[in-house]
Amino acid sequence: MAGDGADQVADPLTLKILDVVVALMREGGLAAVTTESVSAAASVSKATIYRRWPSMSKLVAEAATHAFPEVEVPDLGDVIAELRWFLTARIRQYAVPGSARLVASLIGASVSDDHVQSFFRDWVSGQSLSSRAVFERAAARGDFPASLDIDDLRTVMSAPVMFRAVAENGAPDEALVETTLTVLRALMVSGT
Template sequence: MAVEQGQARRGPGRPRQEHVTGAVLDAVVALVAEHGMGALTMDAVAARAGVSKPAVYRRWPTKQDLVIAAAESRIGPLTVPDMGDFRAELRAVLTARMEAYRRPGVDRLLAGVIGASAEEGAVREAFHAYTQRVTSETRHVLERGIARGDVRADADLAAATTLIASSLVFRMVAEQRMPDEALVESVAELIGRAVSV
């Protein structure tokens, strides 16, 4: 019997319970939003999600893995279409991030990710890989601008990516103010002036 397009064949064994993943990541965000990172234990997450602790550990062997996964579930990679204009695409990136950051619990979650990255025993490479994934579209927008000719070929893409990504996070985590449209517009204008042809 042919398998319809879009369907995957299942191997032997129990089907993976994908709802567990969503329930656990939602539980992490809820616990952090309500009680801060101090409340985040594997026991508390499993209880809040209504799953077994082994089910959590099978997917995320460490609390660091779990925190990164929860953050990525709320602030993961995004895709911005070619709008023919670097500044328009930059505004799209910043607006998408602003909207994600304004969701309940995300401010505390991101503060927790930053704090966890500095803890003893933290695997720095895991945090670096996460930030690379989250900022990949920003780099792509800059690279596309260079190819199109509206971003300077000598622009420091690493520095520009850091400035774009960190501006909203710093406003939210360090300044304790939610990023808004005015900040998005200011950052887009400042970065646009710095790197545009």
């Protein structure tokens, strides 16, 4: 179970360890997460940690997913309503104190550490699944011209929230969501 991203059905000890890793990352970034710090804070042995996760990279990747679970967006029949749903859920995740630090530390470490870069890329890809589904449904409904690239639209949608939280160290809010939706709506209407 552990190590596969399925923490919603994980045992209580696994969830406790994931909660500890998330708390450490929110308080001190990735540098705060060591086998020793996790072991001490969770009151478990190092062997217990390594039985569940073969590497710290896998543990951190699962903890990041635990902190930022995928946002499931229902089919509301309207791309803007669905994107509002997604972005509102995402800003709630960033509203948890230290969440921006957690993401910033992963971004920073991914630049210089190939292992972190690999799991960060996988984590971002996993985080993008539901937004991709929203845009794919919208494309199938003809909500925007086929000439628009879904990956580009996803980037335009996601970047403002992450930039506000991580780069500006600010709180993404409903006003930012509405501004982002206004930009996306204009792109989808113009097709360019």
